[in-house]
Amino acid sequence: MNRLLFIVFSILCTTIYAQNSVSGKVLDKATNSPIPYATIYLPELETGTTTDEDGKFTIDLKKGTYKIVVSFIGFQSQALSISVPLSDSLTIILAESAMEMKEVIISTPFHKLQSENVMKVEQMKLKELKASGAVTLAEGLTNIAGVESVSTGNSIGKPVIRGLSSNRVLVYTQGVRLENQQYGDEHGLGINDAGLESVEVIKGPASLLYGSDALGGVLYLNPERFAQENESAADASLNYFSNTKGYSTNVGYKSSNNGFKFLFRGSLTEHSDYNTNKYRVTNTRYREQDFKAGLGYQSSNFKTEFRYNMNNAKLGLPEEIGIQSLSKTPMLPYQNINNHIFSSKSTIFFDDSSLDITLGYVFNNRKEFEVEHHHGSHDEHDHDEHDDEHDEHANELENLEAALQMKLKTFSYDVKYNLPDFGRFETILGIQGMNQKNLNYGKEILIPDATTNDLGILATSHIHFEALDVQLGARFDHRSISIENSENKTFNSVNGALGFKTNLFKNITARLNLASGFRAPNLAELASDGTHEGTNRYEIGNINLSNEQNFQIDLALEYRNEHIELFANAFYNKVNNYIFLNPNGEMINNDPVFAYEQDNARLYGGEFGLHLHPHPIHWLHLESSFETVVGQLENDDYLPMIPANSLTNILRVELDTKSVKSSYAFIKLRSTFAQKNVNAFETTSDAYNLLSAGIGGTFNLLNNEMTVTLSATNLLNTEYVHHLSRLKPDGILNMGRNINVGVTYSL
Structure with missing residues (x-):
C-alpha cells in the first residue's frame, strides 16, 4: 500500500x-x-x-x-x-532601430513594454541620470520631462510631477511604498541612487493601482536585478564633484546558484557647502551612508525575494550666507534621518494564473536639531579656517537633544491575483493595505501621535482588440486615522480609470486615459499645532478637512519611424477640495501663523518634443523637449510652487567600437523661462539658461570592464535661482559650475 x-x-x-x-x-x-x-x-x-x-x-x-x-x-x-x-x-x-532598447514597465500591473502599455509611463535608467552629472537622485529625476524637484540646498529634494508633490506623489522602492513624513517641504526622498536600476514615472492619478497619495502620480524606483543563474558579478565606483569637493562611492557583489541568489551594496557620500559664482551656501553640507542587501530563491512554480535598505543621512539646513567653509560636518540646524526598508515579494505560479504577495515594513526615525543664531557675516575669502573648528564640534553635535524627533512605522501589504486569460481579457484582482504609527520623542511636537489604517480593493483588466487596446478598472478605499487627544477620522473613496491605445495610422500611436484619484488629508494637515522649524512658520491643522478628489484627462500622441520620434502629451487635472496653507495674519513665538484651507483647483499643461537620428548617421541624436504646467485655484489665484516652463535641447553622439563600448558624448542646453504666475505669498523668478556637457565609455582593463564618465553642469557658471528652491525668498543662488568625474570597475 x-x-x-x-x-x-x-x-x-x-x-x-x-x-x-x-x-x-x-x-x-x-x-x-x-x-x-x-x-x-x-x-x-x-x-x-x-x-x-x-x-x-x-x-x-x-x-x-x-x-x-x-x-x-x-x-x-x-x-x-x-x-x-x-x-x-x-x-x-x-527590426533595426536607432532608438534605445525598451524595458518592461514594472509600475503598471500587466508588465508590458511601453509600446504595448495603455498608460503612458516614463522610464529612465539610473546610469543615464548619473551620466548627466546630477549630484543627487532628486536632481537627476529632473531630466525626465514633466518632473521637477523642490529643493532645500543641495542635499534635500522632493519630486514634483506636473505641479504636484509631497503627499500627492507616492514613492515606491523595492516594490513597497516609502513613508518618511513626505508632507514636509524640507523632507527629502531618503533614498540613495546606489543599487537602483531604473526609475519609472506615472504622471497623473494612479489611485486605481496605489490608493491614497497617488493623486498626482507615482515615482517607482526599481532595485538592481539579481545575477543570472550560475553567475556572479562585483563592481566598485567612485564619483568626485568639484563644486562641493564631495565624493560618492559604492561597492557591490551579487551571485546566483541552484535557484538561490543574493546581493549587497554599500555606499558613502559626503559633500561640503555648494559653491556659487559669489559664495558658498552655508550649511548645505551633508553626509549619507547607505546599505542594500537582497536574498532570493526561485523554482519552477515559486519565486521569492527579501530586500533590506538602511539609509542614514545628516543634512545641514541652510538659513543665510555665513561661514565660508569646506567642512563636511553639518552645523545647526540639521537633520539626522534613519530609514530602514524591509520588503518581501513572492509569486506562486499556477498553470495559467499566478498570485503575487508583497509585504513591506518601513521605519523612519527623523531627528531635527534647532538652530543657534550665531552665524557670522559672509566673507568670500574665509574658506578653510573654520574647518577644524567644526570638525571638533562634530561629537558635540551628536550629543545634542533633538528638538523634534518622530518615529514613523509603516507596515504595508499588497496581494494580487492574476486571473487566467479569458479570450481577449487579462484581469487582476487585488487587495492592499497599510498600518502606520507616528510617535513623538522630541521636546517639541509638530504633529501628534496617531495610527493610520488603510484598506483598498481593486479590479483591473486589459482588453486586446484587433486595432485597439483598452484598460479599465475600479477601486474602493477606506482610511481611518486615530489621533491622540482628538477625534478619530475616517475617509472613503471609490475611483476608476479607463484608457485606450490605438494606432491612428501606420506610425502614429494615440493614448487617451481618463482617471479619478483621491488623497485623504495627512496628519500634518489635520492636526498640526506648532512651529515647523524647517519652514520658520507656525502651522495649524484643520480637523474638518475632507478628501481631495480629482479627475484627469491625458492625451498622448506619438509619431515614430526609423529616423524620428515626435511626442505630445497634454493633460487637464481638476482637483476638488485642494488643501493648501494660507497665512492668517497672526504671529506666534515670532513666527507667522499658517492655517490649512481647502478650495477647488485645476492644473493643465503637458510635454512636447522630438528625437531625431538622421540617416545614415544613426550615431547622432538630437533631442528636444518642452514642458509646461499651470496651476490655479477656483478663484483664479495661482497655486504656489508650480514649476516654470522649460525647453531642453540635447545633441548626443553614441558609438560602439571594438576598443570602447557604449561610448557617448553630449551637450545640453536647458532654458528655463521666467515664472510670473505665482501665489500672492510667493516670489517670482527670472529666466536663465544652463549649459551642460559630458563624455563617457566602457573599455577593458585587465580583462574586466571599466567605465569612465566626465560631465560638467552649469558650464558657464551662471548665477540663477530655481523657482522651486526653498532658498529663493532669501535670494540665495543655486549651484554654480560643477565637474563630475566617475569611474566604475566591474569584475
Whole structure:
C-alpha cells in the first residue's frame, strides 16, 4: 500500500513540476541572419537567457503561459506570449532601430513594454541620470520631462510631477511604498541612487493601482536585478564633484546558484557647502551612508525575494550666507534621518494564473536639531579656517537633544491575483493595505501621535482588440486615522480609470486615459499645532478637512519611424477640495501663523518634443523637449510652487567600437523661462539658461570592464535661482559650475 502511494505521489509530482524545453532562434529582419547574444527575458519570473553565436536559445519552463521580451542593442525590442508546452520552436524577428532598447514597465500591473502599455509611463535608467552629472537622485529625476524637484540646498529634494508633490506623489522602492513624513517641504526622498536600476514615472492619478497619495502620480524606483543563474558579478565606483569637493562611492557583489541568489551594496557620500559664482551656501553640507542587501530563491512554480535598505543621512539646513567653509560636518540646524526598508515579494505560479504577495515594513526615525543664531557675516575669502573648528564640534553635535524627533512605522501589504486569460481579457484582482504609527520623542511636537489604517480593493483588466487596446478598472478605499487627544477620522473613496491605445495610422500611436484619484488629508494637515522649524512658520491643522478628489484627462500622441520620434502629451487635472496653507495674519513665538484651507483647483499643461537620428548617421541624436504646467485655484489665484516652463535641447553622439563600448558624448542646453504666475505669498523668478556637457565609455582593463564618465553642469557658471528652491525668498543662488568625474570597475 505504501509503495502504491509512493508511485502515485511520484507521478503527481512529475506532472506538476515537469519542465518543458522551450527553444528558438532570433533573426535580423533585414538580412534574415541570426543575432548572437540577444537577451531573452521573462518578466514574471525575472529570469532569462541569451542566444548563442548562432542566434539560438533554450530555456526550461513548467506548463503555463508566459510573457517573453527579446532585446538587443540597435534593434527594437519584441514582446510575445507563449503557452508551454510548445508544439514547435520559436522564430523571433527583430527590426533595426536607432532608438534605445525598451524595458518592461514594472509600475503598471500587466508588465508590458511601453509600446504595448495603455498608460503612458516614463522610464529612465539610473546610469543615464548619473551620466548627466546630477549630484543627487532628486536632481537627476529632473531630466525626465514633466518632473521637477523642490529643493532645500543641495542635499534635500522632493519630486514634483506636473505641479504636484509631497503627499500627492507616492514613492515606491523595492516594490513597497516609502513613508518618511513626505508632507514636509524640507523632507527629502531618503533614498540613495546606489543599487537602483531604473526609475519609472506615472504622471497623473494612479489611485486605481496605489490608493491614497497617488493623486498626482507615482515615482517607482526599481532595485538592481539579481545575477543570472550560475553567475556572479562585483563592481566598485567612485564619483568626485568639484563644486562641493564631495565624493560618492559604492561597492557591490551579487551571485546566483541552484535557484538561490543574493546581493549587497554599500555606499558613502559626503559633500561640503555648494559653491556659487559669489559664495558658498552655508550649511548645505551633508553626509549619507547607505546599505542594500537582497536574498532570493526561485523554482519552477515559486519565486521569492527579501530586500533590506538602511539609509542614514545628516543634512545641514541652510538659513543665510555665513561661514565660508569646506567642512563636511553639518552645523545647526540639521537633520539626522534613519530609514530602514524591509520588503518581501513572492509569486506562486499556477498553470495559467499566478498570485503575487508583497509585504513591506518601513521605519523612519527623523531627528531635527534647532538652530543657534550665531552665524557670522559672509566673507568670500574665509574658506578653510573654520574647518577644524567644526570638525571638533562634530561629537558635540551628536550629543545634542533633538528638538523634534518622530518615529514613523509603516507596515504595508499588497496581494494580487492574476486571473487566467479569458479570450481577449487579462484581469487582476487585488487587495492592499497599510498600518502606520507616528510617535513623538522630541521636546517639541509638530504633529501628534496617531495610527493610520488603510484598506483598498481593486479590479483591473486589459482588453486586446484587433486595432485597439483598452484598460479599465475600479477601486474602493477606506482610511481611518486615530489621533491622540482628538477625534478619530475616517475617509472613503471609490475611483476608476479607463484608457485606450490605438494606432491612428501606420506610425502614429494615440493614448487617451481618463482617471479619478483621491488623497485623504495627512496628519500634518489635520492636526498640526506648532512651529515647523524647517519652514520658520507656525502651522495649524484643520480637523474638518475632507478628501481631495480629482479627475484627469491625458492625451498622448506619438509619431515614430526609423529616423524620428515626435511626442505630445497634454493633460487637464481638476482637483476638488485642494488643501493648501494660507497665512492668517497672526504671529506666534515670532513666527507667522499658517492655517490649512481647502478650495477647488485645476492644473493643465503637458510635454512636447522630438528625437531625431538622421540617416545614415544613426550615431547622432538630437533631442528636444518642452514642458509646461499651470496651476490655479477656483478663484483664479495661482497655486504656489508650480514649476516654470522649460525647453531642453540635447545633441548626443553614441558609438560602439571594438576598443570602447557604449561610448557617448553630449551637450545640453536647458532654458528655463521666467515664472510670473505665482501665489500672492510667493516670489517670482527670472529666466536663465544652463549649459551642460559630458563624455563617457566602457573599455577593458585587465580583462574586466571599466567605465569612465566626465560631465560638467552649469558650464558657464551662471548665477540663477530655481523657482522651486526653498532658498529663493532669501535670494540665495543655486549651484554654480560643477565637474563630475566617475569611474566604475566591474569584475
